Amino acid sequence: xxxxxxxxxxxxxxxxxxxxxxxxxxxxxxxxxxxxxxxxxxxxxxxxxxxxxxxxxxxxxxxxxxxxxxxxxxxxxxxxxxxxxxxxxxxxxxxxxxxxxxxxxxxxx
Amino acid sequence: xxxxxxxxxxxxxxxxxxxxxxxxxxxxxxxxxxxxxxxxxxxxxxxxxxxxxxxxxxxxxxxxxxxxxxxxxxxxxxxxxxxxxxxxxxxxxxxxxxxxxxxxxxxxxxxxxxxxx
Numbered sequence: 215x216x217x218x219x220x221x222x223x224x225x226x227x228x229x230x231x232x233x234x235x236x237x238x239x240x241x242x243x244x245x246x247x248x249x250x251x252x253x254x255x256x257x258x259x260x261x262x263x264x265x266x267x268x269x270x271x272x273x274x275x276x277x278x279x280x281x282x283x284x285x286x287x288x289x290x291x292x293x294x295x296x297x298x299x300x301x302x303x304x305x306x307x308x309x310x311x312x313x314x315x316x317x318x319x320x321x322x323x
Numbered sequence: 324x325x326x327x328x329x330x331x332x333x334x335x336x337x338x339x340x341x342x343x344x345x346x347x348x349x350x351x352x353x354x355x356x357x358x359x360x361x362x363x364x365x366x367x368x369x370x371x372x373x374x375x376x377x378x379x380x381x382x383x384x385x386x387x388x389x390x391x392x393x394x395x396x397x398x399x400x401x402x403x404x405x406x407x408x409x410x411x412x413x414x415x416x417x418x419x420x421x422x423x424x425x426x427x428x429x430x431x432x433x434x435x436x437x438x439x440x
Contacts, residue, residue: 247428254414255433255434256329256431256432256433256434257367257416257431258431259428259429313366313367315365315366
């Protein structure tokens with residue numbers, strides 16, 4: 215079956231760095247997405263990785279290892295507004311998105 | 324670019340009412356749109372994939388006669404919740420993808436919060 219695993223909840227301190235991990239098992243693979251979703255709002259696109267390695271976008275970076283079926287989202291210089299759920303989603307061979315349950319990130323002052 | 328508009332944002336109505344939710348791609352043509360439902364503190368649940376000019380593909384367990392989807396143009400898809408009941412209360416979100424880009428992000432509308440009394 216197809217499966218995405220990510221931690222349910224994480225807590226970090228303002229100004230610190232946090233890494234949210236995601237492992238996936240899919241029928242084929244056409245890339246991995248990270249989305250941010252604030253409470254009561256729709257998800258917004260953060261990143262897309264299809265090749266191994268690290269993609270950096272400002273304070274946010276995303277890493278992919280296809281051989282390990284593993285990705286992480288790295289958030290630096292955490293701000294209170296980064297408190298949100300972070301959704302990992304993998305694109306399978308049919309270009310169907312398989313969604314993780316999301317990681318709720320709580321930022322403390 | 325790639326803006327998706329969803330309307331209405333909030334709906335409160337009586338049990339038995341039918342509710343229509345619109346999803347529009349404002350600056351691109353969306354051959355495929357997706358409808359999700361999300362209950363509090365849970366992840367997105369894909370309800371159906373809507374393809375312009377053809378019937379929607381529903382996920383297992385989603386009643387196609389209850390959740391009517393129409394994708395009549397390249398910029399508009401509608402979801403109608405027929406004879407809604409309190410258990411249908413949820414956050415409904417649509418998304419759309421730009422055409423001819425297989426590995427592309429889904430662009431989400433702002434969602435519709437549906438409350439059935």
